[in-house]
Amino acid sequence: MTRLDRYILAQLLWVFGFFSLVLVSVYWVNRAVRLFDQLISDGQPMSVFLEFTALSLPMLIRTVLPISAFVAATYVTLGLLRNSEMSVLQAAGISPFRIARPVVVFGLIVTAFLTLLMHFLIPEARAELARRQVEVAQNLTASLLQDGVFQHPAEGITFFINEITEDGTMRGIYLSDARSQLQRIDYTARTALIVPEATGPKLVMIDGQAQVHDQRSGRLSVTGFGDFTYDLSSMAGPAGRGRSVQELTSSELMSPTPALLAETRASEAQFRFELVSRFVDGFAAVAAALIGFSALMAGGFSRLGFWKEIVLAVVLMALVQSLTNALAGPAMRQASLAWLGAIPLALAVAASMGLIGWATRRRRVKP
Template sequence: MRTLDRYIFREVTLTWIAVTAVLLVILLSNQLARVLSQAAANDFPRGVVLSLIALTSAGYLTVIVPIGFFLAIMLALGRLYHESEMTAIQSCGVGPAGLFRPIAILGAIIAALLVWLSFWAIPEAMARARSIRMEALQEAQFGALEPGRFRTFGGGNIVFYAERVDDQGILHNVNIFVDRTQEEAGHAGKGAGAPADGGRMEVWVADRAEQRGVGQAEQTFVLFDGERYEGVPGSGEFRIMRFAEGGIPLRMAAPGGASRKAEMKPTRELLQSHSAEDRAELQWRMSTPLLALILMLLAVPLSRLRPRQSRFGRIGIAILVYFVYSQLLAAARTWVESDVAPRFAGLWWVHAIALCVSLWLLVRENPPGRTRTAAVTA
């Protein structure tokens, strides 16, 4: 590359690294608070917390990298304008279009990075984070029970208590309280017998019990030599059953449904899918590198400053442009997911508008008939 190209490439690259790092730290602080709150509520171990922070933060890169690149070009070229270096560059015949050579090289590298992140790395990281979170939740909720403490399951519908546990892991003097209110509400109106003054309650009392399937999505409390009291509180009607062995199955539902979200699906699976949600996710992944490249085209004409104007004078405009661009993309994605927008339009109309605006600004700042001299070379 020419000396000028290397100079601009270095300035933009260093600024991009600095801006991206700052934005990443800001978003990491928000993600850290969210993961720590979830970990405290569910007693996640420290290793799980660190893994979740690392994996979930990777999803921010597709947002941070394009805006960081956009602001880096604005700041780097703004400094050249502010310190009159751009005047010297333009006196050598290098216009706004001539600045694209070094910036386009960095843009190609960043676009390739975004393709790898969007199509492969981030979906795999999100799926892995979901798996770790599920395992941690199962271990926290369905882990080994401690004697002398009440534990709740099923959203508080089941309360478990054991007086002590022996060396073989057998629980002694066990009490389990089961609230069937939700089940009764679901069956209300389907026939006579549904209680009008409350749901059915069960109380299990046993001499000893075992916990089977610890750490799995489904486990069972197996009780031995006990009694079961069943009835409606306040009605005075209870049924008492004695048993030699009884079991209470517990299952933890997967968050967000059993099926994976589109963000976690591999790209090859999205290519074979015909659902609107998967189609929107695929177009969103394609849009990420396009977003970075079109923002690069917008940044060069937008970074031009008037004499004695502050080098940060156009940053507000840059943030507004990115906000409008990203919000239009988000709205278009929602329309594709809802199958409202025409399939041929997808998210592409947003990129087409931004591309036309950027080309118009470039032509306005650098008319085709302008005389150019040879640029400064090494």
């Protein structure tokens, strides 16, 4: 690596680190505020909040790194153009393709880190986060088992148990659900049990009635029931579910067994698309860096500013992301179309090479 490569690469890495720190902080604060409200309102300690935010960091970093690579490449190229350093390099006979070499190296460095995240850290973090969410949900369900106390596990929900027997049967149940602005439903039952299911815990009430009060008309209707099941997952969250495709290791995605397909409730096409995405999305940093670099190089030096080139770079990034989202649907429905995930990346690199080639052609001296 020459001194020129080290000079440009050092600037890219410095700016990349700065913007990565800023963007991760912004994303983290935005998520942490919502998570804090949710956990603290459920009575969870601060340690659970810190653990959940730490486990969500790999996913946030994976989202931020390609954006940071794009911003770093755009910012550094803009600085080289404004300071006329790019003009000096090209006057010395160095082509834009040669100047792009440290940009590609920079993108590959970020890609290596993204690959590590997507194949190892993110699946592990997702699996651990899901496991801890199940434990918290079980703790919330257990916290409902207090007799003689009016509890409010969620906004608009009031729950009361008159007595809990030694075998866990609840007697004298009162449950008021006032979350809807149109009606309030009051349930009373002689006995009840909490039953864990894959979709979340259920409250099975036996021998009771439901009183529905219509808030608009003021009418009250009463319905008796022998048994009635009330979903508690909205208060306690899902429990006992299987793993998702995102939580599986890459080796498991390569050879999905019938047991894994049944556990995740996913198709073979979703398995294949997730595996392809882990390989392809890592190289999004290379494409993002090249787009930022090539869009500015295509415009060249201008005393009127570089806002047109910056807008071009942003538009190209938006088009690549839109195409990625559009192709994700067909690729997840048919296993043979999993390769569609690589098309946006290939087109982004091809467009970048075309812009760099345009920058080279424009600077040829006419005889």
